[in-house]
Amino acid sequence: MIKLITITTITTLALFLSINLYATSESKSILWNDAGVMKRFYLLPEYMALFNLNNHQGKNINTTPFITIHSTSELKTKNIKLDPKSSSPLFSDTSDGKPKYALPGGVIVFFKSGVSDTAITSWAAQEGVQLLQRFPHHLQQKVWLISTPPGIESLKYADKFLSQKDLIDKTTPNWWYHAVAK
Known part of the structure; x- marks a missing residue:
């Protein structure tokens, strides 16, 4: 229980x-x-x-x-x-x-190749979320950390964003995990 x-x-x-x-x-x-x-x-x-x-x-x-x-x-x-x-x-x-x-909050969003910065900014405004950080090491895709509430809400947002197939290729919540140095 x-x-x-x-x-x-x-x-x-x-x-x-x-x-x-x-x-x-x-x-x-x-x-x-x-x-x-x-x-x-x-x-x-x-x-x-x-x-x-x-x-x-x-x-x-x-x-x-x-x-x-x-x-x-x-x-x-x-x-x-x-x-x-x-x-x-x-x-x-x-x-x-x-x-x-x-889940400390945030969803990592992989936008489809060819999606413009303007389209990404517009999408974030429509969704009511902030673009927190771009991951520049992904040269073929635009990958952003998007603001979301922590906890299970971030899973909900990840699924919601993933359903927008015209702009978004894949999503993953911003997981924290416990690691111990050896």
Whole structure:
């Protein structure tokens, strides 16, 4: 049984089950389309990722880690309220829960060859999203990081953008994953 800790968590989990991302009952998993390939991820309801959104530059640089992982029981014990703008459920691509992934927000969009910068800018304005960063190392395609909310919402946006076949070749959410240096 999933222990829900706040209204935000309830809302996040309800959104997870309600959006059209092929939610399955098998071990709390979802299927989603990643750049044209169907992938399965498992929800890890016992954890939440909290993102540090303090992006100050200059003398007083914030040295807090970009992301911290908390157990839902710890959040409940410490009465920490989740902000949907800076938190995400955790996922894994294996049923044993390793490695851990989170969605800090953003979708990487691969535009079709020949799509003009003007068309991309116009598309972003129509969608109500920002073009955050272009990846210049893709010479054949225009690849952009697009602003989206964090968490499961970014999966929803990735699927929505992928349906626009006239402009977009493929999409993938901006996944964060836990890596340990060896």
